Structures are given as structure tokens and as C-alpha cells.
Amino acid sequence: MAKTQVDLFGKEDVESLHTLNKAKKPFNAKEIETIKTKTGFSLLRNVQFIYELALAKRELLSFGLDFHVANDFRVFDVPFSKNTELLKKRLAYFESINGTITDYYYIIKYNQTTSVNQYLTHWIYPYKGKFHPQMIRALLNIMQIKEGETVLDPFVGSGTAALECQLLGINFMGIDISPLCYLLSRVKTESIEVGDEIEKVKKDIISDPKRIEKIKNDKVKNFFTIAQMVAHSDSARRGRNYDFSFRSNTEKMLQSIRDYVEVIKKLGLTLGKTNIINGDIRELNLKPESVDGIITSPPYSIALNYVANDSHSLQALGYDLKKISDDFVGVRGVGLNKFKLYDEDMEIAYKQMYTVLKPEKYCAVVIGNVTFQGEEIDTTQIATDACVKIGFKLVSKMEKIIFGLYNVMQKEYILIFKK
Ligand SMILES: C[S@@+](CC[C@H](N)C(=O)[O-])C[C@H]1O[C@@H](n2cnc3c(N)ncnc32)[C@H](O)[C@@H]1O
Incomplete structure (x- = not known):
């Protein structure tokens, strides 16, 4: 199979992980x-x-x-x-x-990494295909989402939109089928509530990570669980020593939490409420006309196997990869049938999105085409057609480059629909 554009994702996430800028003055x-x-x-x-x-x-x-x-x-x-x-x-x-x-x-300026996009808690875990947070903030403005309103991302992934909404005082609902994404999005937005507790138990947990199981507060527990997942990813992808990685990432994550708390104080931010759900967008019963905007990036057809890509972490969390694969859009099925299932699944997902959005409001979909056996499949057009068929109006299509690995430029699109 020819290389898909997914190969281009995530280089800076992976590369940016290892410099702790504790002493950095904003x-x-x-x-x-x-x-x-x-x-x-x-x-x-x-x-x-x-x-x-x-x-x-x-x-x-x-x-x-x-x-x-x-x-x-x-x-x-x-x-x-x-x-x-x-x-x-x-x-x-x-x-x-x-x-x-x-x-x-x-x-x-509050960034523990060398990548300009990975400030505050955004850097946590090298998830492939993360949004650029700056683009999300701009889209929230362009879609005229106001403080106190609610935004949905039905494919929340690593929680980029969750954190950007939270920072702007926008309430947020995020859904992802992946238990890893569920934890990750929660940790990025919730750990600031339990910084002191994390600090208190940190030494004990680092000396005996098995104690994580006994932690009662789920926000504290999630924090250390994700620090373990970052270490799993580090050792699986980069061959790093697991214990060292767990220790250093715990410190670095904690510093990002402190950074976030400082930013809230200095700028006097009122945070938005976040609600992260671990579930299948195709099956959830969402309240009709209950959100003021949607910003999302679904899987780009069958381009990236989100289960295989994070297999080390999902296994460490105790999941049976084969079993959970059946629920992941773009992963289900075998051979050419995968494309058919993807289109069917996304049609249901877009219908859900249409139902849950208030009339006259906007839905932004970031999506790209894939190459399969040397041929480009126009996933973007398929998505547009599916959305228009449901009743959405396409109001803007913007080309955006993906600049990453190998310095090869490929593109994806920001589609904005109106209900
Ligand atoms: C392109 S990624 C989203 C990345 C995200 N924008 C970010 O900034 O990290 C697509 C996500 O869709 C999720 N997904 C796949 N099938 C799903 C389903 N049936 N319901 C909800 N989420 C699903 C995957 O787990 C993956 O995290």
C-alpha cells in the first residue's frame, strides 16, 4: 500500500517532549x-x-x-x-x-517543550494527528462562539479543542471511543484542580507506581496513569528507559499544571466547564439542538489505525485491541470493505452532529484525503457531500498545509458548515 499522508503527522509532538523549561521566564x-x-x-x-x-x-x-x-x-x-x-x-x-x-x-510562553504549539498541557502524550491549538482558537472566534456557550468535538482525540475552549471560558463536550483519549482529555483539563494532591503523593508514586491503583481521587489517579502512558509511548517509540521516562514526565506534567494555574491567576481567566465522554459517536443519545458549535477532525478515512498506533498504551490500560477495534471509525472491517464501513459510520456521525447543533450555528470539520494503492481518495468531498445531504450548508472550504515529517507538504481542509 502506498504511503498515506498520515505519515506526516505528529513529528513535532514526538520531537518536543524532552526539555523541561522549569526556569523559563514568560x-x-x-x-x-x-x-x-x-x-x-x-x-x-x-x-x-x-x-x-x-x-x-x-x-x-x-x-x-x-x-x-x-x-x-x-x-x-x-x-x-x-x-x-x-x-x-x-x-x-x-x-x-x-x-x-x-x-x-x-x-x-508557558511551554515545557520546544514546539510552539505544545504550551500548557497540550504537549502531554504524543498523539498523532493533533489539531493546532491556535487554529482552534481562531475557529472559535470565526464561528463567533461566546463565553458560556457550548462546543462539541465528537472525535476529541487528545483534547486539543477541550483545552482551548476551557481557556476561553467556553463550555465543552468531548467524545472519543478511545479510553486513552478519554483519560488524556480529562487530564489536560482537570489536573489543575488537584495540583496540590498530585504534589503530595508524587514521591510515593514514583518510588512505587503500583500505588496508583489505590489513589481514591480519580483526577489524581488519571494524572499518574497518563504519565505512565507517556512513558509507555516513550519506551515503545523511542526506546527510552521506562522508569526514567515515568519520573521525568511526571515532573514535566506537574510543571505544566503549575504553569496553567499561574496563567489562570495572571490573566484572571474564568474557565469553561468540560465534559469528556468515553463513547461511540454513532451510538450516543445526544440532546437535539443543545450545542452552539462543533469543531472536529474525524479519522481521515482508513488512513490511520488509531488502535494499532496506540497499542502499547491501550494494552497497558488493559484493553483487548481486537475487541475495541470494532468500534473505531476507519479501523472497522477488512480490505476494501473498510472504506464502505467508514462512509456509513461517518454518515451516522454527521447526522448526530447535525441533530445536536442549534439552528444557524456552525460546524467546522478538519479533514484530508488519503492515498490508497497509489490513488487519492477524496475523503474531503465525500464528507462534504454527506454533510450537504443531511442539510448542512457549506459556507467555507479552506486549504491548509500539513507541514511535518520529511519537510513534505501535504494538505488538509477546514470545512465550515452552517445548519
Ligand atoms: C483525527 S483524531 C482527532 C484528533 C483531535 N482533533 C486532537 O486534537 O487530538 C480522530 C479521533 O476519532 C476517534 N474515534 C474513532 N472512532 C470513533 C467513534 N466511533 N466515536 C468517537 N470517536 C471515535 C479516534 O479515537 C481518534 O481519537
């Missing part, structure tokens, strides 16, 4: 002074692709701003910017607004 005085002198809306320095610029522009449009691009495309002049406080709080692709640092730029 901002130095010199940088703050420099930013203060800036006028206009300055793009973040990591913005480099056309789709990012397009999202940045759409963010501004969604707040009703007039602008023009100035100064080598790095600065937007916005003659009348009302509501600066809200813009400072929400914008994803901007570093500063007329000399004021945005919350996002502040937040991304």
Missing part, C-alpha cells in the same frame, strides 16, 4: 518594552502560511473590524478598534494590539 522586561512601542495588530512570529494569514483576517472580520495589511504583512492597521479588551482576550494569531500583549501570546 517575558523579559526588554521584550515587554519593545512590544509597548508597537502600533497596529502585530501577527505572531510563528505565522508563516497563507491559511494562517487567512484565519487571522477572518478573526478580525468576525469581530466586525475594518483593517488593511501594512508593513510587510506582519501588521494589520485597524483604524477603529472597539472592544480592545475582548480582542486582547480572544485573538489567536496576534501577538499585540497597539502595544498590549494578547492573552494568547502570554499563554504560549
Whole structure:
């Protein structure tokens, strides 16, 4: 079988794992002074692709701003910017607004890794096919999701959308069939509630990990369980010593929790509520017209076997891989029948998404095509057709590159539908 684009996922996640920046100070005085002198809306320095610029522009449009691009495309002049406080709080692709640092730029400085996308708890576990969190924040703006509203991700994976919603005070419901994803998404968003308890038992757990089983508080227990899963992944994929990895990842995860707590205090954030469910999107009974937006990325057809990919962790959690495979979209079945099952399963999933969304609201689907036996299968068009057939209106299709392994560029799409 020809290589699928899935080979391109996740390099930076894997590469970014091993530098603990304990002593890193978020901002130095010199940088703050420099930013203060800036006028206009300055793009973040990591913005480099056309789709990012397009999202940045759409963010501004969604707040009703007039602008023009100035100064080598790095600065937007916005003659009348009302509501600066809200813009400072929400914008994803901007570093500063007329000399004021945005919350996002502040937040991304709290990063225990070398990858700009893996700030706060985002880095935890090298899950393949993670969203770029910055893109999620921008989509939340573009879809005009307000604080206190609710967003659904029915394929929540490693919990990227969960954390971004939480940071913006948006309530969030996440669903994933994978028990690993369920734990991971919970740990990324819930561990901040139990930082002190984790700190208290850390030494005992590190000296005898079997004690994890006896921990009563499930949030504390989940934290250490995921630290074990990161160590399993480290030793299976990178040949690292398991005990060393468990110790170092526990420390690093705890530091990310402390970072998150500090960010909440410094920026005065009111967090959104999160509800993570371990279940099959095809089977759940969700309340009709109960969410204000959907942002999701389903499996890209049969491109990545999510069970095989995390087999070491799923087995360590005690799951029978063969049994659970039957419920994973894109993994079910054998041979060509897999494609047929995928299409059927996704049709049910899209119907669920349509039902649960409130009228006039938006649903963003990030999806890419796959190559099978040398031929490209237009999963994106299949998804679009399925959604339109149900009643969704396609309002935007944006091409986005996947920049990763081997420096090969492949693309995926951000589809935005309206109910
Ligand atoms: C592309 S990944 C999502 C990645 C996610 N956007 C992130 O940032 O980590 C697709 C997810 O769909 C999940 N999935 C597969 N079949 C499912 C089903 N029947 N119900 C719910 N989730 C499912 C997989 O476990 C996988 O985590």
C-alpha cells in the first residue's frame, strides 16, 4: 500500500517532549518594552502560511473590524478598534494590539517543550494527528462562539479543542471511543484542580507506581496513569528507559499544571466547564439542538489505525485491541470493505452532529484525503457531500498545509458548515 499522508503527522509532538523549561521566564522586561512601542495588530512570529494569514483576517472580520495589511504583512492597521479588551482576550494569531500583549501570546510562553504549539498541557502524550491549538482558537472566534456557550468535538482525540475552549471560558463536550483519549482529555483539563494532591503523593508514586491503583481521587489517579502512558509511548517509540521516562514526565506534567494555574491567576481567566465522554459517536443519545458549535477532525478515512498506533498504551490500560477495534471509525472491517464501513459510520456521525447543533450555528470539520494503492481518495468531498445531504450548508472550504515529517507538504481542509 502506498504511503498515506498520515505519515506526516505528529513529528513535532514526538520531537518536543524532552526539555523541561522549569526556569523559563514568560517575558523579559526588554521584550515587554519593545512590544509597548508597537502600533497596529502585530501577527505572531510563528505565522508563516497563507491559511494562517487567512484565519487571522477572518478573526478580525468576525469581530466586525475594518483593517488593511501594512508593513510587510506582519501588521494589520485597524483604524477603529472597539472592544480592545475582548480582542486582547480572544485573538489567536496576534501577538499585540497597539502595544498590549494578547492573552494568547502570554499563554504560549508557558511551554515545557520546544514546539510552539505544545504550551500548557497540550504537549502531554504524543498523539498523532493533533489539531493546532491556535487554529482552534481562531475557529472559535470565526464561528463567533461566546463565553458560556457550548462546543462539541465528537472525535476529541487528545483534547486539543477541550483545552482551548476551557481557556476561553467556553463550555465543552468531548467524545472519543478511545479510553486513552478519554483519560488524556480529562487530564489536560482537570489536573489543575488537584495540583496540590498530585504534589503530595508524587514521591510515593514514583518510588512505587503500583500505588496508583489505590489513589481514591480519580483526577489524581488519571494524572499518574497518563504519565505512565507517556512513558509507555516513550519506551515503545523511542526506546527510552521506562522508569526514567515515568519520573521525568511526571515532573514535566506537574510543571505544566503549575504553569496553567499561574496563567489562570495572571490573566484572571474564568474557565469553561468540560465534559469528556468515553463513547461511540454513532451510538450516543445526544440532546437535539443543545450545542452552539462543533469543531472536529474525524479519522481521515482508513488512513490511520488509531488502535494499532496506540497499542502499547491501550494494552497497558488493559484493553483487548481486537475487541475495541470494532468500534473505531476507519479501523472497522477488512480490505476494501473498510472504506464502505467508514462512509456509513461517518454518515451516522454527521447526522448526530447535525441533530445536536442549534439552528444557524456552525460546524467546522478538519479533514484530508488519503492515498490508497497509489490513488487519492477524496475523503474531503465525500464528507462534504454527506454533510450537504443531511442539510448542512457549506459556507467555507479552506486549504491548509500539513507541514511535518520529511519537510513534505501535504494538505488538509477546514470545512465550515452552517445548519
Ligand atoms: C483525527 S483524531 C482527532 C484528533 C483531535 N482533533 C486532537 O486534537 O487530538 C480522530 C479521533 O476519532 C476517534 N474515534 C474513532 N472512532 C470513533 C467513534 N466511533 N466515536 C468517537 N470517536 C471515535 C479516534 O479515537 C481518534 O481519537
